[in-house]
Amino acid sequence: MQRLKPFLTIGLLMAVFMLSGCSDMVVLDPKGPVGEQQKDLIMYSIWFMLFILLVVYALTAFIVYKYRDRKNHKGYDPDNEGSHLLETIWWIIPIIIVVALSIPTVKTIYSLEGPPAETKDQKPLVIHATSVDWKWVFTYPEQDIETVNYLHIPEDRPVLFKLTSADSMASFWVPQLGGQKYAMAGMETELYLQADEQGTYEGRNSNFTGEGFTDHTFDVMAMSDEEFEKWASETKADAPELTKEQYDKLMLPGHVKEMTFSSTHLGFVNHADQADYALKARERLGYEPLIPHSKAAKEKREEEKKKKQEQQEESESHGDSHAH
Amino acid sequence: MKWDEFFVTGDPLIYGADVSIVLTMVGILFYLTRYKKWKWLWTEWLTTVDHKKLGIMYIVSAVLMLFRGGVDALLMRTQLAVPDAKFLDSQHYNEIFTTHGTIMIIFMAMPFLIGLINVVVPLQIGARDVAYPYLNAVSFWTFFIGAMLFNISFVIGGSPSAGWTSYMPLASNELSPGPGQNYYLWGLQIAGIGTLLTGINFLVTILKMRAPGMTLFRMPMFTWSSLVTMVIIIFAFPILTVALALMSFDRLFGSHFFTLQGEGMDMLWANLFWLWGHPEVYIVILPAFGMFSEIISTFSRKTLFGYKAMIWSMLLIAGYSFLVWVHHFFTMGSGAAVNSVFSITTMAIGIPTGVKIFNWLFTMYRGKIQFTTPMLWSLGFIVNFVVGGVTGVMLAMAAADYQYHNTYFLVSHFHYVLIAGTVFACFAGLIYWYPKMFGYKLNERIGKWVFWLFTIGFNVCFMPQYFLGLDGMPRRVYTYSEESGWGPLNMVSTIGGFMMGIAFLVLVYNMYYSFRFAKRETTGDAWDGRTLEWSTPSAMPPFYNFAKIPEITGLDHFWRQKQAGKVEKLTAKDIKKIHMPSNSGVPFIMGSFFFVLGFGFVFDWIWMAILGGIGVIGTLIYRSFEYDDGYYVSEEEVIETEKISK
Numbered sequence: 001m002q003r004l005k006p007f008l009t010i011g012l013l014m015a016v017f018m019l020s021g022c023s024d025m026v027v028l029d030p031k032g033p034v035g036e037q038q039k040d041l042i043m044y045s046i047w048f049m050l051f052i053l054l055v056v057y058a059l060t061a062f063i064v065y066k067y068r069d070r071k072n073h074k075g076y077d078p079d080n081e082g083s084h085l086l087e088t089i090w091w092i093i094p095i096i097i098v099v100a101l102s103i104p105t106v107k108t109i110y111s112l113e114g115p116p117a118e119t120k121d122q123k124p125l126v127i128h129a130t131s132v133d134w135k136w137v138f139t140y141p142e143q144d145i146e147t148v149n150y151l152h153i154p155e156d157r158p159v160l161f162k163l164t165s166a167d168s169m170a171s172f173w174v175p176q177l178g179g180q181k182y183a184m185a186g187m188e189t190e191l192y193l194q195a196d197e198q199g200t201y202e203g204r205n206s207n208f209t210g211e212g213f214t215d216h217t218f219d220v221m222a223m224s225d226e227e228f229e230k231w232a233s234e235t236k237a238d239a240p241e242l243t244k245e246q247y248d249k250l251m252l253p254g255h256v257k258e259m260t261f262s263s264t265h266l267g268f269v270n271h272a273d274q275a276d277y278a279l280k281a282r283e284r285l286g287y288e289p290l291i292p293h294s295k296a297a298k299e300k301r302e303e304e305k306k307k308k309q310e311q312q313e314e315s316e317s318h319g320d321s322h323a324h
Numbered sequence: 325m326k327w328d329e330f331f332v333t334g335d336p337l338i339y340g341a342d343v344s345i346v347l348t349m350v351g352i353l354f355y356l357t358r359y360k361k362w363k364w365l366w367t368e369w370l371t372t373v374d375h376k377k378l379g380i381m382y383i384v385s386a387v388l389m390l391f392r393g394g395v396d397a398l399l400m401r402t403q404l405a406v407p408d409a410k411f412l413d414s415q416h417y418n419e420i421f422t423t424h425g426t427i428m429i430i431f432m433a434m435p436f437l438i439g440l441i442n443v444v445v446p447l448q449i450g451a452r453d454v455a456y457p458y459l460n461a462v463s464f465w466t467f468f469i470g471a472m473l474f475n476i477s478f479v480i481g482g483s484p485s486a487g488w489t490s491y492m493p494l495a496s497n498e499l500s501p502g503p504g505q506n507y508y509l510w511g512l513q514i515a516g517i518g519t520l521l522t523g524i525n526f527l528v529t530i531l532k533m534r535a536p537g538m539t540l541f542r543m544p545m546f547t548w549s550s551l552v553t554m555v556i557i558i559f560a561f562p563i564l565t566v567a568l569a570l571m572s573f574d575r576l577f578g579s580h581f582f583t584l585q586g587e588g589m590d591m592l593w594a595n596l597f598w599l600w601g602h603p604e605v606y607i608v609i610l611p612a613f614g615m616f617s618e619i620i621s622t623f624s625r626k627t628l629f630g631y632k633a634m635i636w637s638m639l640l641i642a643g644y645s646f647l648v649w650v651h652h653f654f655t656m657g658s659g660a661a662v663n664s665v666f667s668i669t670t671m672a673i674g675i676p677t678g679v680k681i682f683n684w685l686f687t688m689y690r691g692k693i694q695f696t697t698p699m700l701w702s703l704g705f706i707v708n709f710v711v712g713g714v715t716g717v718m719l720a721m722a723a724a725d726y727q728y729h730n731t732y733f734l735v736s737h738f739h740y741v742l743i744a745g746t747v748f749a750c751f752a753g754l755i756y757w758y759p760k761m762f763g764y765k766l767n768e769r770i771g772k773w774v775f776w777l778f779t780i781g782f783n784v785c786f787m788p789q790y791f792l793g794l795d796g797m798p799r800r801v802y803t804y805s806e807e808s809g810w811g812p813l814n815m816v817s818t819i820g821g822f823m824m825g826i827a828f829l830v831l832v833y834n835m836y837y838s839f840r841f842a843k844r845e846t847t848g849d850a851w852d853g854r855t856l857e858w859s860t861p862s863a864m865p866p867f868y869n870f871a872k873i874p875e876i877t878g879l880d881h882f883w884r885q886k887q888a889g890k891v892e893k894l895t896a897k898d899i900k901k902i903h904m905p906s907n908s909g910v911p912f913i914m915g916s917f918f919f920v921l922g923f924g925f926v927f928d929w930i931w932m933a934i935l936g937g938i939g940v941i942g943t944l945i946y947r948s949f950e951y952d953d954g955y956y957v958s959e960e961e962v963i964e965t966e967k968i969s970k
Contacts (some may be wrong), residue, residue, distance in 0.1 A: 026793040027727045041724045049714035052678075056710050059685055064703065067624070069692045077690040078887075081627040087679070094678040098671045101721060105671075106664045108723035113660045134500070163647065166493040169590055169653060171730055172536040175796040181847065182589065182656045185584050189657035206730035206798040208487050210494055211414045276585040278499055289504030293414050293482035294329050301413060311669020 026175040031201065031222070032194040034178030035115035041108050048097060113181075115158035115192050124158040124192065127151070128264075130271055131163075131170035131183045132207055132278060133253040134212030139264045145234040146242055148250065148259035151220045154228035155198055161191045164271045166251060166278035171207035174220050180206055186275030195222035211292075215255055236262050244268050251281040253289075332482055336415070337399075342479055371907040373457035374867050375442045378464045380761055382439025383754065385468055387832075389432040393477065394828055398425035401821035403784075404814050406778050407806040417802035418485035419504070423478065425488030429608070430512060431471040433742065436750040437611040438522055439469075441550045444757055445526060447857035448547045450876065452533025452869045455528040457905040458947075463518040463525065470515025473637060473922045477507035481927065484508040487800065489601070490571070492582035492593040497575050505928045506575060510922035513568045516561055523557030535856070537876035541635075543879075544855040545621075545628055548635055549614025552642045553607050559605035559646065565888030567596035576928060591656060598649035606645040609741065610638060612682060612749030613907025616702045619756055620684050622853055623699040624691030627880060628681040637683075639678030644673045663722040670720035677713060681706060696851070697771035699753035704779045705744055712740025715790065730800075736786045743782055751778075751831070759850035763863040764842035770834040774827050781823025788813040788820075854883035859891075861966060868957055870900045871966045881949040898966055902957040910950075914943040 028043075030036045067075065108146070111117070115124050126140035138147045143195045153159050163183035164171050173180035174193060181191040183205075205216040223231070242261035246266055250256065290297035356362050369377060382542050397421050403412040412420065446454055454460050475485040481503035486495040495505050530551045534543070543551070571593065575577040580586030582593040621628045628634065650658060650666040684706060693699070719725050728734055751774075759765050792811040797810050804810050846861035852858075856874060857865075859882045871894055878884060885891050921936025923929075 025791065026796040027794045035727075038724055038727050041721060042718070042727070045718050045721060045724065048561055049718060052714050053710060056681060056685075057707065059682075060703070060706060063688045064693060067688055067691050067693050069625075069694045073692055075539065075690050076625070078626050080629070080690045082630045082633070083686075087630050087633050087683075090682040094675040098668075098675060098717075101717065102668050103669050105721040106725055108721075109663050109667065110660045112723055112726070128642070133333075139922055150610060167584065168499055169491055169594075173730070173798075175727065179723070180655050180729060181726070182653070184656075186589075187591070191657075200797075204798065208418075208491070208494070208730075208800040210486070210499060213418075214414060216804060275516050275588075279584055289498060291329070291482070291499045292419075292485060292504065293332050293502070296335055297415075303417065305413070 011297050014083065030178070031197045032175055032177045033118060033196065033200065034112060034193050035176060037111060038107050038179055041104055044104060045101060048101060049133050052097070053149075058125050073264045095139045112192070112221045115160070116194050119156065119158050119194060124160040125154065126160050126162065127153075128164070128266070129172050129183065130166060130265075131168075131172070131209075131216075132166040132251055133168060133209055133215040134205070135254075135256050136203075136205070136216075136218045137252065137265065138218075138265060140232065141264060141266060143236060144262070144264060145210045145232060145235045145239065146264045147235075147255060150204070151218060152228055153195060153220060153222050154225045158192055158194045160274065161193065162272075163191060165187045167252045167253075168206055168209040168217070170205040170209055172203070173206045174201050174203035176201045177203075177220065182207065185271055185278075186273070188272035195220070198222050198224065210253075212253065212255055235260055238262070248281040248285060251278040251287065252287055265295040329450070330480060330639045332479055338479065344448060345479065345817075348859050357695045366798075366909070367907065370912045371461075371909045373453070373905050373907055375446050375454050375457065375460060375866070376761065379439045379442030379444075381464060382442060382515035383761075385471060386432050386436035386439060386750070389427050389435070389471060390567055390828070392963050393427040395936070396420045396824060398821055398825050400424065402816040402904060403802060404804075405818040406815065407804055407808070407811045409803055412802060414802045415485060418487075418800070419478070420506070420802060421484040422484050422487050422490075423474075425472075426474065426484070426512070426535065427490065428742075430602070431474065432466075433608040433750070434519065434753075435467055435745070436473075436521070437553075437608060438463075440750070440753045440757065441526060441611060444753075444857055445534070445547050445550050445760055446529065446752055446861070447760070447865060447869060448544045448855050449530060449533060449538060450856050450874050451529065451533040452873075452902065453905060454525050454535055456525050457669055458908055458911065458941060459521050459525050461908065461911035462914060463521040466518035466521070466918055467515045467913045468920070469915040469919045470511045470513070470518065473514065473919060473926070474507055474511030476809050477504060477879060477926075479512075480610045482738070486541075487548075489597060490593075491597075492571070492574075492590040493588070493591075495571065496583050498584065504574075504926070506926040508573070509568050509572045510925050513565065513572070514922050516564055516568070518564070519557060520561040523554045523561065527554040527558065530554070535873050535876050536883075540750075541632070542876055542879050542881070543671045545617035545631070545634060546600055546611070546855075549638060550616070551612045552638050553610045555686075556603045556607050556610070556642050556645060558803055560600045560607065563596055564600040564604075567593065567600065570680045571862060572925070576853070576925065594653055594656070598652040599646075602649040603645045604654065605738075605742070606641060608746045612705075613638065614747050615749045615753040615756070616684060616705055618855065619685075619698045619702045619752055620687050622756075622887070623694045623702075623853055624688045625694075625852075626687060626691040628683070629686040629689070630679075633679060634683055634799050637679045640676040641673060644669060644676075648673065651720055651722070651725070654725045667720055667722045674713065674720075676718050681710065681713075695776060696754045697766070697768055698851075699755040700772065700775045701748045701755070704775065705748040705752070708740060708744035708748070708779070708782070712737055712744055718742065726795060730798050731793035732789040732797045732799055734939025735799045736789035736793060739786045739789075743786075751775075756851065757857070759845050760857055761862055761864065762839075762846075764838060764844050765850060766834050766838045767842060770830060770837060774834060777830060778824055779826035781820045781825075781827055783820065785817050785824060790818045792817075797932070852886075854880040856882055859885075861894075868902045868904055868962070871902075872900075878934050892966055894966060896963055897969070899962050899966070901959050903954055904957055905954045906952050908950075908952075910943050914940055917943060 030038055030039050126141060129138040135149055138151050161172060163181055164187060165183040165185045167185060170183045171180045172183050177193040177195055181189050199222055201220040203218045203220050209216060239260040239262040241263045242265060247265045271277055356365060363477060403409050403417055484504040484507055486500050486505055488506055493499055526939035530547060570581040574581055574583055580588040582590050617628055648666060648670045650662060652669045654663050719728050719737055757767050792810055792813050823850050848863055849858040917936050917939030920941060921933050924932030924936055
């Protein structure tokens, strides 16, 4: 028993930790009906899992304690080799648990395929999200505008994301709004999300896409319907138009700052139909991928490191001047 | 590829590695020459076809790879310990997690288990060697050469950096140019040949070479688990072979199976990879289950509870392992019906696994439990593996998986099953069968330190990662910002990682300590065991294993003989001459040619690859004209080895 104490402590700590720390973790702090359904499913399953852990740990502790080798050992039965009753019990109990978990799982899977139930009647806002190493291009076909690396969405209205990629397989994920889905070249996947609260949420690509993957992120700003309409029409009126040259430059691997355009790239290409567009654009621009350990690649990395440092210093000195 | 770019340069870590590699090589060469060990190395090890020696070589390689993969892990944990760390840059970090994953699965876990299977299974079934001893040597050398080829990548040409899953199109020439990804393809391809041959070899061995009287349902559980594993290998590995070949075509010869151009299909790679990859995780967990069954039964002094249920649940798991691969990419958008089906099949795997857990618990019920180190690892397995198991069921719920996918929740889950399952089993099995391999036990007191250090370190390292995952930390990021709030838990995790590193060093020290000071075993039965491997009179069985093949009357035959006080004693009359296979240097030479072939393909030097290929085919032709049917060990020699008085 002594020997098992640390395990039990860990198990217990885990349970306490899980229950107390829940609300701080983004996945368990959803701001929309999609994330809400997923959170409910997660919490439902956690209770089952804690129950299973409890049973196994209690049984282990009991058996190991009672049947440890010691003086005056009792109940030793070396040929005790099975019991139909017991074995039937532990075939049936897991089956019941699996059934109990399967039903809500399947229900939720089906429910997440469409817009949230409470806003079913509203026409969803359609946004094309296209991943290019290592940036996100967001297209609003109805508003005829395009943004890079940030999103504005109206609250309380379902948003239908049409996901695709210009190159590597990426995954579009805004944890506080709901689970992710892959964005793949030559393919279009659909994901419904909805924000019930105004605010800024972090979104990112969560599927590894190479060197710039870590900073392959974007911000989602959820706002009221009026604000959103206002922003969209202002953008349409004021933002510059997206030229094909400019769009081709976006196809080069790398990071860019947030951008806004009053037209979309859908006139040039839909990556869901044309998987090799980005590669061809790179060829047109004379871009050649560098072997990671070649001299040229190392020089480029050094350069980027310097640039990043300078940027950091700059922003720090800005901070100082603000403080003064 | 320019010549001045042939060697990886520019990083102090790499230079350090270069120096240590050269020093180690010089040290080994000096030792071999100084003590005139070259001949010994060649006749005793490089040309051996003895399953026990091949097994030991597998295990030694696996421990080396555990060190390499572990160093990778600690480098990653160091980088992630604090936010915005500058210890590794992105490219370097990506290479390290790629090699960590690949090495730990392909070059550590599998060879470790295959090594133990090599040592133990022929002994457990009362055989003198495997069905195809020569092929067994080929298996080992192709594995070893594959591992070496993969490992030199970090000093020559650069390591792969597309992840151990190497998803296309990221792994294509356009997005991952250079030799790195080719190392992955050819290292795995060559090692995979060895694994497939092992699968065939041991399937035949177990089916055809059991001692008389040992029916299928009298086989020890570890042998059963090996048998099932071999069946999975035979069905799963050809998928990997084909997938790797197709990607090699894409990268070397401009085909378009998975590429962005020419209507390639990147989702096909993901499907093929996991069609192999999921059974692969059962390839590394089922032998672990088998070992725990043996160890728990031995140290509870009791028959395994529910022997038949254990077998049927294992067969169910093996079948299911081919029906769940889509759960690795629920987020690909395959639709509600597909995701629902694969959610349910995945959760269903939990049923037979749960049954096994209860059967292990009830093996201890009414037993007499001894807390030896192998038993501690087994208890640690039950307690920790369950955590990995229940989080696995959580991940199986597709709708929830959309939130766990690609996060540290997943990372933590698979470390809880792979470490608490496979690695704990490797340690438990190594300690348990150590006297069979080397004639003495590892020190128990130091062994318990290793166990507690490692187990506590393991939980400290990985438990926080579940919470990091729920807090939205994606896997494979090389750094994170301070605002994310992930700093403290990452620091805790890193501390746990280093505890595991220290535990590994103590384990290695224990090997040294026990080599120097451990009491040598005088009998073949170090733990009062139940199965045939413990029935040999000497601690380490002679090269022919059994002077006389035993006749089996039931499960736990040796244990029951001991209980009844009827252990057979051999007399000179029982001894007949023994037929044994001859050693051969050809597998080693064939392996070397495989290296030339692989290295040529890695750098796209087709002439070199062709040269290597000719060499491989040459050794095959040579072998088919070799009329060596083995040799006989004379009765006198056997009598002398067995120390039978006339």
